[in-house]
Amino acid sequence: MKTLLVGTGRAAFHLGHAMKRAGLDLVGITGRNLQHVDQRSAELGIPSAKLADAPGKADILLIAVSDDAIADVAMNIPISDAVVIHTSGASDLDKLLPHPHRAVLWPVISLSPGEPMDFNEVPLIIDANTALAHERVKGIAQAISHHVTELTHTQRELVHASAAISLNFPLHLLARAQDLLADHAIDPSILMPSFIAMAQKAAAIGASEALTGPARRGDIGTVRHHLDRLTDDPELRAAYARLSSMILRAYGHPDHGYTDV
Ligand SMILES: NC(=O)c1ccc[n+]([C@@H]2O[C@H](COP(=O)([O-])OP(=O)(O)OC[C@H]3O[C@@H](n4cnc5c(N)ncnc54)[C@H](OP(=O)(O)O)[C@@H]3O)[C@@H](O)[C@H]2O)c1
Incomplete structure (x- = not known):
């Protein structure tokens, strides 16, 4: 052909x-x-x-x-x-x-x-x-x-939306997190080894198993502390609160109303 x-x-x-x-x-x-x-x-x-x-x-x-x-x-x-x-x-x-x-x-x-x-x-x-x-x-x-x-096209739209959620959003959040570090004179590349390892772990054991962090553990005190450190960036703070809420609920913890932040 x-x-x-x-x-x-x-x-x-x-x-x-x-x-x-x-x-x-x-x-x-x-x-x-x-x-x-x-x-x-x-x-x-x-x-x-x-x-x-x-x-x-x-x-x-x-x-x-x-x-x-x-x-x-x-x-x-x-x-x-x-x-x-x-x-x-x-x-x-x-x-x-x-x-x-x-x-x-x-x-x-x-x-x-x-x-x-x-x-x-x-x-x-x-x-x-x-x-x-x-x-x-x-x-x-x-x-x-x-x-x-x-x-089919309808199925492809779902794959496309899923790709945006799983690939574009983490990368945007990585860029925002690196900006936060750079603003405080901390080398942004410090996050990269964990970022790479995270993708490999998700492939090896599944995304839900690979997820770690304060929201997964239900460490509300640490989540609150992070929110306090993000007051200079209300948009990022709101994203942190909403995502923490989603993770807290997904792992069986009360979400303490963070979706309203
Ligand atoms: N990149 C990816 O990650 C990726 C992955 C999967 C699928 N795709 C799909 O692949 C397709 C191309 O994406 P790409 O990433 O290759 O984009 P790209 O690198 O930006 O290249 C776009 C191409 O489209 C041409 N073009 C743009 N407007 C045009 C017009 N009005 N008339 C004629 N040609 C025009 C450009 O011509 P010039 O050279 O003259 O600008 C260039 O050749 C898209 O449908 C995209 O969804 C992309």
Whole structure:
């Protein structure tokens, strides 16, 4: 199956490399910024291409552009029997209308600039609206990863929300906690070994088991003390209180009304 890559950002970079490594036939790359297209084309060792040439040239068009641009980009691709795929966990298949064969291939991982990732262990979620689209998206997904799951859009929305809760929020809280230390001339990197160990422990024994700290133990005195130290930052203090309340209740302790702080 010949695949044309549409987009030049982080997802295009990593998926492009993963597909090349798996020996899939990437026939070209295209995007709105010619400089970016040339750069990615050189990195991936594939020719730059034009969207208008896609029909006849590719059996699969893999659109890896910003969520808000998917519909416009899809509209500009001439209609054909090619399967058109996007890579967004937050977008439904209708964004790819009016193409008859539509699919999604969503890597459930944070893709950053840097070295190409090993995609074998990256969970991929797929979905499709026709048998042909299903066959082709599954073919790509299984060639680049050992972890392929099929989910509907409603299910994908839940995974997306869960990823935001479990990944984005802890990172934001880490950044805020590090700012707090830096404001008091304490090296923020002091938190990093525990942060890394926490993720490894959650993977090994489960998040509920791995959780420690005053709220889990029901050490209300310590929780109160922390709240007193956060009065300069009411927003962070409110977040601390709300999360402590949630943990206290989850582990069978009275929450002492911290949700009202
Ligand atoms: N990064 C992740 O962690 C990740 C993980 C899973 C899935 N995804 C999905 O992958 C897709 C791409 O994300 P990304 O992280 O690769 O984003 P990105 O690095 O910001 O790249 C965005 C790409 O979209 C192009 N683009 C933006 N607006 C456009 C428009 N109006 N018309 C044409 N092209 C446009 C950009 O072109 P220029 O080069 O000209 O700016 C660039 O090639 C998204 O649907 C995202 O949800 C991302």
